[in-house]
Amino acid sequence: MTIFDAAYQKAKREKEQHTKELMSLSNVIGVGIGKKPGKGQGIYRWAIVVYVRKKIPAAQLEPKDVVPPEINGIPTDVVEVGEPVSYDAKSK
Numbered sequence: 001m002t003i004f005d006a007a008y009q010k011a012k013r014e015k016e017q018h019t020k021e022l023m024s025l026s027n028v029i030g031v032g033i034g035k036k037p038g039k040g041q042g043i044y045r046w047a048i049v050v051y052v053r054k055k056i057p058a059a060q061l062e063p064k065d066v067v068p069p070e071i072n073g074i075p076t077d078v079v080e081v082g083e084p085v086s087y088d089a090k091s092k
Helices: 003-023
Strands: 028-037 044-052 074-080
Touching: 003 028, 003 044, 003 074, 028 074
Parallel strands: 044 074
Antiparallel strands: 028 044
16 A cells, blocks of 8 residues: 555545534535545645535635644545535436
């Protein structure tokens, strides 16, 4: 197993262990794993990606609804995706 694979597996484990907790935060609509840009060009780290309807500054959120900057050493990345829309291919 490479370092890359080990880092991915750790991020995956942490995401699986904390998905329920993250999904309980207001504004969160999904949780995944992705690469987050690090310091330096071309440097990425595996991260727990938290999808929200709208990015809101932490100072404007209740403390209980703030996504932590990292979970057990795995960085988080908050991504604004807007309001989900159901698409029915048959309706076209």
